[in-house]
Amino acid sequence: xxxxxxxxxxxxxxxxxxxxxxxxxxxxxxxxxxxxxxxxxxxxxxxxxxxxxxxxxxxxxxxxxxxxxxxxxxxxxxxxxxxxxxxxxxxxxxxxxxxxxxxxxxxxxxxxxxxxxxxxxxxxxxxxxxxxxxxxxxxxxxxxxxxxxxxxxxxxxxxxxxxxxxxxxxxxxxxxxxxxxxxxxxxxxxxxxxxxxxxxxxxxxxxxxxxxxxxxxxxxxxxxxxxxxxxxxxxxxxxxxxxxxxxxxxxxxxxxxxxxxxxxxxxxxxxxxxxxxxxxxxxxxxxxxxxxxxxxxxxxxxxxxxxxxxxxxxxxxxxxxxxxxxxxxxxxxxxxxxxxxxxxxxxxxxxxxxxxxxxxxxxxxxxxxxxxxxxxxxxxxxxxxxxxxxxxxxxxxxxxxxxxxxxxxxxxxxxxxxxxxxxxxxxxxxxxxxxxxxxxxxxxxxxxxxxxxxxxxxxxxxxxxxxxxxxxxxxxxxxxxxxxxxxxxxxxxxxxxxxxxxxxxxxxxxxxxxxxxxxxxxxxxxxxxxxxxxxxxxxxxxxxxxxxxxxxxxxxxxxxxxxxxxxxxxxxxxxxxxxxxxxxxxxxxxxxxxxxxxxxxxxxxxxxxxxxxxxxxxxxxxxxxxxxxxxxxxxxxxxxxxxxxxxxxxxxx
Numbered sequence: 001x002x003x004x005x006x007x008x009x010x011x012x013x014x015x016x017x018x019x020x021x022x023x024x025x026x027x028x029x030x031x032x033x034x035x036x037x038x039x040x041x042x043x044x045x046x047x048x049x050x051x052x053x054x055x056x057x058x059x060x061x062x063x064x065x066x067x068x069x070x071x072x073x074x075x076x077x078x079x080x081x082x083x084x085x086x087x088x089x090x091x092x093x094x095x096x097x098x099x100x101x102x103x104x105x106x107x108x109x110x111x112x113x114x115x116x117x118x119x120x121x122x123x124x125x126x127x128x129x130x131x132x133x134x135x136x137x138x139x140x141x142x143x144x145x146x147x148x149x150x151x152x153x154x155x156x157x158x159x160x161x162x163x164x165x166x167x168x169x170x171x172x173x174x175x176x177x178x179x180x181x182x183x184x185x186x187x188x189x190x191x192x193x194x195x196x197x198x199x200x201x202x203x204x205x206x207x208x209x210x211x212x213x214x215x216x217x218x219x220x221x222x223x224x225x226x227x228x229x230x231x232x233x234x235x236x237x238x239x240x241x242x243x244x245x246x247x248x249x250x251x252x253x254x255x256x257x258x259x260x261x262x263x264x265x266x267x268x269x270x271x272x273x274x275x276x277x278x279x280x281x282x283x284x285x286x287x288x289x290x291x292x293x294x295x296x297x298x299x300x301x302x303x304x305x306x307x308x309x310x311x312x313x314x315x316x317x318x319x320x321x322x323x324x325x326x327x328x329x330x331x332x333x334x335x336x337x338x339x340x341x342x343x344x345x346x347x348x349x350x351x352x353x354x355x356x357x358x359x360x361x362x363x364x365x366x367x368x369x370x371x372x373x374x375x376x377x378x379x380x381x382x383x384x385x386x387x388x389x390x391x392x393x394x395x396x397x398x399x400x401x402x403x404x405x406x407x408x409x410x411x412x413x414x415x416x417x418x419x420x421x422x423x424x425x426x427x428x429x430x431x432x433x434x435x436x437x438x439x440x441x442x443x444x445x446x447x448x449x450x451x452x453x454x455x456x457x458x459x460x461x462x463x464x465x466x467x468x469x470x471x472x473x474x475x476x477x478x479x480x481x482x483x484x485x486x487x488x489x490x491x492x493x494x495x496x497x498x499x500x501x502x503x504x505x506x507x508x509x510x511x512x513x514x515x516x517x518x519x520x521x522x523x524x525x526x527x528x529x530x531x532x533x534x535x536x537x538x539x540x541x542x543x544x545x546x547x548x549x550x551x552x553x554x555x556x557x558x559x560x561x562x563x564x565x566x567x568x569x570x571x572x573x574x575x576x577x578x579x580x581x582x583x584x585x586x587x588x589x590x591x592x593x594x595x596x597x598x599x600x601x602x603x604x605x606x607x608x609x610x611x612x613x614x615x616x617x618x619x620x621x622x623x624x625x626x627x628x629x630x631x632x633x634x635x636x637x638x639x640x641x642x643x644x645x646x647x648x649x650x651x652x653x
Contacts, residue, residue, distance in 0.1 A: 075219045081176045088172050089164055137331050140166060151327060153201035154273060156320050159300060165321035170333055178338045180213040181326055186342035187214045191256045198260035206323040207277060216250045216377035226250040228259040238262050244462050245385035251378040274299035274316045282312040347375050348402035351392035356384050357418045359488060364412060365405035367398050381464045382448040383420055418466040418481050425457045427506030428546045432499040438465050441482055442496045447489035456503040483644060499617045504546055513540040521624040528575040532567050545575045610646040623650040
């Protein structure tokens with residue numbers, strides 16, 4: 001993570017305060033409160049509350065254990081926009097926590113970061129050069145917002161900061177706002193009726209616009225997720241289920257119901273929609289304390305005083321600006337060609353009584369897997385959760401496909417489906433070893449768990465393991481479903497590390513032994529000869545082969561004092577790992593790996609049929625021979641494209 005000083009250095013490239021955009025004058029009928037006015041309305045100046053500094057927040061973030069969730073493109077775009085927004089609307093301010101956190105998410109090497117800095121060098125606000133056919137609002141200071149208020153069921157007014165946000169969306173934030181408007185047509189038709197039915201103004205929907213840009217997959221630095229950006233605890237409080245299989249914060253319909261209940265409670269507690277929106281951003285208790293301290297429920301008065309974070313002070317004007325432009329884009333200088341409107345969200349629903357692969361569901365419905373995933377963003381795996389006839393899982397399918405699914409799904413035989421197990425990662429686990437234990441493929445495991453690659457597995461993490469359901473019906477049929485899953489994973493960009501490049505789970509961060517090895521069989525036992533490299537330690541070597549440091553010393557007749565001398569570059573060490581593979585047992589619903597017989601390892605003569613997910617390396621380890629031996633015996637030149645079912649000689653002729 002970049003140092004705090006580097007972040008401050010980056011932010012010094014922002015133009016100084018004297019180049020900031022001048023505050024637009026108030027429109028007719030509105031004046032900006034003077035200091036004396038504020039004192040008369042709110043009484044004595046309040047004591048400044050304790051607010052966490054940027055340095056303290058950064059230190060907290062360093063100590064947090066982040067959730068294992070990949071940031072999406074939409075999440076990165078939101079971080080980029082928020083960093084640019086903070087610097088543009090308040091360029092003379094000291095770097096605040098929100099900007100620092102957004103810049104940290106971008107990273108020093110991220111190309112989006114450079115794009116953000118490049119954008120700051122352009123004129124901060126600019127009017128659209130291409131004027132549309134509709135009358136444009138070119139002078140915000142003389143725009144009477146009362147003309148459009150009847151078209152809104154939320155209060156809208158033209159405060160100076162609202163005008164600044166309109167200009168921001170017209171200028172530096174234009175590309176994001178265009179995406180938001182394009183995406184809004186997909187979700188407005190389903191979200192607004194929910195809000196109205198729950199007793200909220202329909203235009204409250206624009207809160208989701210500024211929170212996530214209507215993206216179900218948006219995920220923030222604060223671990224808020226979904227279109228309404230619920231943090232985990234608040235989501236659970238309002239009925240959004242989150243577990244290994246699903247995260248309902250990402251469901252646009254379920255999350256809208258939860259947001260409606262939450263906002264309704266905030267409105268009841270705080271008394272005004274502006275305060276409810278501010279409470280949604282920062283928490284109701286802080287807003288309530290400020291209302292009591294200042295003796296007013298006027299958001300603009302409260303936000304002019306100390307006590308609210310800059311993000312919260314900007315939250316309400318940002319929402320008003322977004323609502324004004326979204327309903328009148330042409331009047332604010334946006335042309336239709338800037339938008340690529342998405343179709344309204346429509347779907348059928350089907351009930352599933354067991355965990356089911358999304359690929360099988362898509363084939364039965366005659367649709368693509370991407371369509372199924374898009375309609376069910378709450379799914380965290382590539383399959384549906386366990387279910388039963390009593391408690392089925394309700395899945396959405398593209399409209400008009402449910403009848404085809406109901407007809408085709410029962411016809412798919414069990415041997416062409418995958419069943420699923422849950423594996424809890426233990427110390428020493430690697431992806432290739434887990435795949436071998438379950439008779440599945442590393443690519444399939446990564447795909448099912450929405451991972452692109454994994455050099456190291458997170459200790460105690462849970463993985464859903466796809467296993468062919470019909471192994472008793474013949475190997476070829478049983479593996480066909482798995483082969484399709486592997487092909488699908490590769491098409492989606494999943495990559496698998498070579499087994500020798502994997503780091504066992506639970507390995508502390510530090511140097512990893514990467515020297516050359518030779519594997520041979522001595523009196524029926526596997527012995528590894530390891531060539532010591534610069535920077536190696538006995539601990540790193542022991543971690544690589546999943547053995548004990550004391551055993552390494554014993555096998556090489558080393559004392560503690562002699563260990564350092566033995567680790568000279570070019571020297572060799574002998575390692576005798578336990579080569580018995582593991583089997584899978586299930587205890588109380590959790591699958592645990594245990595030791596088991598070695599299968600057909602050591603059978604004389606023999607020919608091994610390459611299974612899905614196996615590699616030359618794993619086969620060599622299983623039979624106690626080297627990769628070079630197998631390549632020589634089978635006249636193999638390229639080991640990267642070996643087909644499943646290839647028969648390999650695994651013992652010298």
